[in-house]
Amino acid sequence: MSPPLLDIRHIYLEPGVEAYARGQEILARFPDAQRTEVRSHQNIPGLHGNAGLVKEWVRIKRQVLVLGVRKTFALRENGRSADWIAPGLANGCALACAYCYVPRHKGFANPITTFVNTGDALRALRRHAEKLGPKPEPNQVDPERWVYDIGENSDLSVDALLSGNVRDLVALYRELPNAKASFATKYVNRDLLGYDPAGKTRVRFSLMPQRVARVLDVRTSPMRERIAAIGDFVEAGYEVHLNFSPVVIYEGWTADYTELLREVRDAVPERARRQLAAEVIFLTHNEALHEVNLGWHPRAERLLWRPEWQEAKRSQYGGQNLRYRYGFKGKAVARFTELLARELPECPVRYAF
Template sequence: MTKSKYFPRKIYIEKASLGFPMTKRILKNASHVPVEIVEDVENLIDNIKISRDFIGEGKKCLLITQNRGKFVKPCPCTPHYIGCNYFIINLELQCPLDCTYCILQHYLENPMITVYVNTEDLWKQLDDFLYKNKNRTLRIGTGELGDSMALDHITKHSKDLISFFKKRKNAIFELKTKTVNIENILEIEPAENIVVAWSLNSYKVAQNEEKGAPPVRERIEAARLLSNRGFRVAFHFDPIIRYQGWVYGYAEVVDELLEKVKPSAIAWISLGSLRFPPDLKTIIKKRFPNTKIIYDEFILGKDGKLRYFKPLRLQLYKEIIDVIRRKRGEKIPIYFCMESREIWRKTLRKTPRGKEEVEKYISLLRV
């Protein structure tokens, strides 16, 4: 498997965050990286933003600071489409990988890879939140504002988070990654409410549009290793992208996935087609001038995002669902990320009335 791991060119530490155990851990695990202590984080961010490709520049530095707000938030999802009642943990922001379509290029004000080190506040906020919701099963994860595992050799967050959630049975905790950075997880015992998920795509899309990410075959191999250790795994085909030969391209990956990973170990598979706010198109054009993914025909959805016409989306989903169902995957729960009721009905023959029903559908099936 690809062994190259991300290290920043420089670590910036906010002065007030120097004394935290997590700061010490990061400095120990990245001891060869130059460090600068900063008084004013806003000023540092403003300076990075002067750079022509400030998104790319931000990926080269790691900022250590504190989250002075809420660590746990509902997933922003998108208005007018069905969500899944997911909650996100803001422990890290930004990502060292560089996918063409990454929404973070448009979404986050701070381009630097950022780690919040006040983890005692995180555990307290999580306990309060889980207690307030003790009568439901929550799905919660870290992979929305970055990649859950891309920094794991530096932070070892996976070990802390899994140890915490193992004892909180009203939560299903998900780590979501494109990396194969699983060494820390291989050292710990699995639990039913822990899910390690991979974002997958066709080999062609991954190769052309997911700069810095290991090949899809290696991601599947990492999933196989963890599922053989007893971990539940999950997969997100998102964003599904049309190109000449996409039917075969996606079928090939589903085939390999369901050959290598036992369907009974798969907690869920989600599907989502390419969608992006119009402003992201401008950023993609500038940063990835050779990409073709933004030049298909799109409509402006009710949420203000560009997406494929509904008949095209239906075709994409039907083909992929059909392969999953044919290849030993008939019992795997499948759901959509940000899709309409009509798409649910016409592909999965389900019409969830809202995100609560989707939450139940996904979380009740296996835990």
């Protein structure tokens, strides 16, 4: 039997966490966990920036939890996966996908950080939506409503194992007439089927061929389980899209994606297939993450780090990224969208790059 996804044994918490009902709720779930008060969730001595912990990458994700109080609630315009990126109620993840960009900003340990001042976030999101008013015209994100990505830096299906934050977010957008929520996930949490989203939350199930997912999507739900959940989530009132991100190029990738798309076509009920749409994002890797991965999962880098197909590009944050070469990538994007149109014609592409 595989170990549980979460087995919280050590909780780092900022001052004031216990003053919030959500903080009390989470602490009560793990009464035997060691507690250490820290000044900031963003810089925990001995945890963040400790290169010696890279070998403990997965153990820390399973056993460590950070609780904080979010200080700012700024929103960012997006235009791709959503109209707006919402201030998240969590950061970091118990999953261990080898390509995830979040660890680049957190040093050598990336457990879940959960924010307990849920009410502050909900009020900020409500004010923002009310100020926007009706969406003036359709766009590729959504034809009718403003869409808020509520899970940019975490996986909300996993966050829902810890607290009621995700349920509260789904309830908020159920009430907002001009807005809907959206989040991508690689984990099937069937408790979400009881949240009554009323069509106002979009779940984007991330898919990739299982052969490479076994290497790259560490600690996630198997692809077959994700595909099987699509119809159930549609029946429960969610809008469900497909998130092909990242698309990783390797020898035989098109044959593997053809098989994956046929599995979706055969396993997903017609009603659910008719409401699908897809976003397609090819891999962007990072030099710093490459070094981290070499410390705990070098096998993944044989898929992710392919300099013969990649070119360097300086990120907006100053890091050294590797993306598939211009021209090479364009042909790959065209090939993928052709495959999708052929094998799953009910599923339009919202954007691909």
